[in-house]
Amino acid sequence: MRMGNRMLEEEKVFKDPVHRYIHVRDELIWDLIGTKEFQRLRRIRQLGTTFLTFHGAEHTRFNHSLGVYEITRRIIEKFEGRPHWVPEERLLCLSAALLHDIGHGPFSHSFEKVFQTDHEWWTRKIITGDTEVREVLSRMGDDFPQKVADVIEKTYPNKLVVSLISSQIDADRMDYLQRDAFYTGxxxxxFDMERILRVMRPMEDQAVIKYTGMHAVEDYIMSRYQMYWQVYFHPVTRSAEVILSKILQRVKALSESGYSFRYPPVHFEGFFSEKPLSLSDYLELDESVVMYYFHMWQKEEDPILKDLCERFMNRRLFKYVEFHQEHFMNEWSRLEQLFRKIGIDPDYYLVIDSSSDLPYDFYRPGEEEEERLPIHLIMPDNRLRELSRESDIVEAISGKKRTDHKLYYPEEWLHTPGAEKEKREILHILQAHPGKTETEF
Known part of the structure; x- marks a missing residue:
C-alpha cells in the first residue's frame, strides 16, 4: 500500500452545476472518492422526501459532499500564507469536508428517528472501522482516520479546522443552500459566496469575516432562513416524511409482533435484533433498497402497511391543518376516539409534526456551544465584533427560534360513505380550527 499522498499527474475535474468545476489534485482525495463507501452516497438523496414536492430535488449526498470539499479547498487556497493557518492541516481539512456526510442512511432523519440510530455515529464507524475509506486514510498515518473523525465530531484541537466544516458559516451550509436551491428551482x-470567500480570514479558533463583507453574510443568513421555511419545512415534504416514518414504524411493530411478511424486511432485521447492527449490514442500505421494499409491500396483507406504501409510492399524501395546542387540547382525545370508531388507527393516520429553526444565534455563557459559535467580523482596527452587534438585519432574527406544528390526516377517507355522523364531527373539529388545509403542490 502506498503511504502518504502525492499530487496526481493530471488534475481531475468534476463538472458541477453549482460550482462549475470541482478540482482534485491529491491522490488521497481521488482515492477516497473511489471507495465503495463514498460511492454509496450516489444512492442517497440529499433532501430525502423533497423530490415529492420539488421534482428536481433528485440530487444526492455524493453531489453535496463533493461540493463541500470544493468550497473547503477554495477557502484553504485563500488562507495559504496567512497567520493562524497551518499548511499541514490541509489534507485533514479536505478529507473531513469530503467525508462529513458519509454515515447518512436512506431518508436519514426519518430512518434515525424510528430506529434510534445516528448518522454521525456511523460516520465515525466508517472512517475508523474496517472499510476502504479507513484503508485510504491510513496512508497518512495510523492516527489520521481518527483525526478526520475528530474534526467531524468537533473534538479536534484545532478549532479553526473544525469551524470550516461545522459552524454558523461553513462549507457545508454554503454548499447545501446553493445546491438545494438550484435543484429545487x-x-x-x-448568495454571493465568492464575496464571502474573498473576505474570510483565518483566526486562532475560527474563520472570521472582514467588515466589508458583512452584507454578503447578511444575505447568506437570510437565504438560510428562507430555505428552511420555503423548502426544508414545506408541508408537502413533511407530509411525505410523516408517511415514510409511519411505514418504518409499522414494519418495526409488525416484526416485533411476529407478523409473517410476504416480503420479509431482510435488510432491516439488524434494527430489530438485540445484537448491534453490523457496519457491513448498515452499508447495504440505500434508498434504492428501501424503495424496493416499499414497492413490494404494496402487496402485503396488513392493510396499514399496504396503504401507507401505496400512498408513498403514488404520492397520495396526507392533508394538514395548522396545529395550535391550546385549540386542540380539549378535542384531541375526542379526535382519537372518533378515528378509532370509524376504523382508522390514529397512531398512523393522525399525526402531529413539528418543525423548528434558529436562523442565527450567539453563544450564551453557561450553555452548550454546539454549532452556535457566533460569526465574527474583523473591524478596520482589527477588533472582533459579533455579527448581530453590527448588523440590524441579523440582530432582528438572532436567537429567535421559530416553531411550526401541523396535524396530518387522510382527508379523503372522511368523505367516503359510512359513519357520516362521526366523520362530520371530525371535519368540524378540524375545519373549525383556523389554518390552511390545502397545499399548493
Missing part, C-alpha cells in the same frame, strides 16, 4: 438560497 427556487431563488431563495442564492
Amino acid at each position: 427556487v431563488s431563495y438560497g442564492h
Whole structure:
C-alpha cells in the first residue's frame, strides 16, 4: 500500500452545476472518492422526501459532499500564507469536508428517528472501522482516520479546522443552500459566496469575516432562513416524511409482533435484533433498497402497511391543518376516539409534526456551544465584533427560534360513505380550527 499522498499527474475535474468545476489534485482525495463507501452516497438523496414536492430535488449526498470539499479547498487556497493557518492541516481539512456526510442512511432523519440510530455515529464507524475509506486514510498515518473523525465530531484541537466544516458559516451550509436551491428551482438560497470567500480570514479558533463583507453574510443568513421555511419545512415534504416514518414504524411493530411478511424486511432485521447492527449490514442500505421494499409491500396483507406504501409510492399524501395546542387540547382525545370508531388507527393516520429553526444565534455563557459559535467580523482596527452587534438585519432574527406544528390526516377517507355522523364531527373539529388545509403542490 502506498503511504502518504502525492499530487496526481493530471488534475481531475468534476463538472458541477453549482460550482462549475470541482478540482482534485491529491491522490488521497481521488482515492477516497473511489471507495465503495463514498460511492454509496450516489444512492442517497440529499433532501430525502423533497423530490415529492420539488421534482428536481433528485440530487444526492455524493453531489453535496463533493461540493463541500470544493468550497473547503477554495477557502484553504485563500488562507495559504496567512497567520493562524497551518499548511499541514490541509489534507485533514479536505478529507473531513469530503467525508462529513458519509454515515447518512436512506431518508436519514426519518430512518434515525424510528430506529434510534445516528448518522454521525456511523460516520465515525466508517472512517475508523474496517472499510476502504479507513484503508485510504491510513496512508497518512495510523492516527489520521481518527483525526478526520475528530474534526467531524468537533473534538479536534484545532478549532479553526473544525469551524470550516461545522459552524454558523461553513462549507457545508454554503454548499447545501446553493445546491438545494438550484435543484429545487427556487431563488431563495442564492448568495454571493465568492464575496464571502474573498473576505474570510483565518483566526486562532475560527474563520472570521472582514467588515466589508458583512452584507454578503447578511444575505447568506437570510437565504438560510428562507430555505428552511420555503423548502426544508414545506408541508408537502413533511407530509411525505410523516408517511415514510409511519411505514418504518409499522414494519418495526409488525416484526416485533411476529407478523409473517410476504416480503420479509431482510435488510432491516439488524434494527430489530438485540445484537448491534453490523457496519457491513448498515452499508447495504440505500434508498434504492428501501424503495424496493416499499414497492413490494404494496402487496402485503396488513392493510396499514399496504396503504401507507401505496400512498408513498403514488404520492397520495396526507392533508394538514395548522396545529395550535391550546385549540386542540380539549378535542384531541375526542379526535382519537372518533378515528378509532370509524376504523382508522390514529397512531398512523393522525399525526402531529413539528418543525423548528434558529436562523442565527450567539453563544450564551453557561450553555452548550454546539454549532452556535457566533460569526465574527474583523473591524478596520482589527477588533472582533459579533455579527448581530453590527448588523440590524441579523440582530432582528438572532436567537429567535421559530416553531411550526401541523396535524396530518387522510382527508379523503372522511368523505367516503359510512359513519357520516362521526366523520362530520371530525371535519368540524378540524375545519373549525383556523389554518390552511390545502397545499399548493
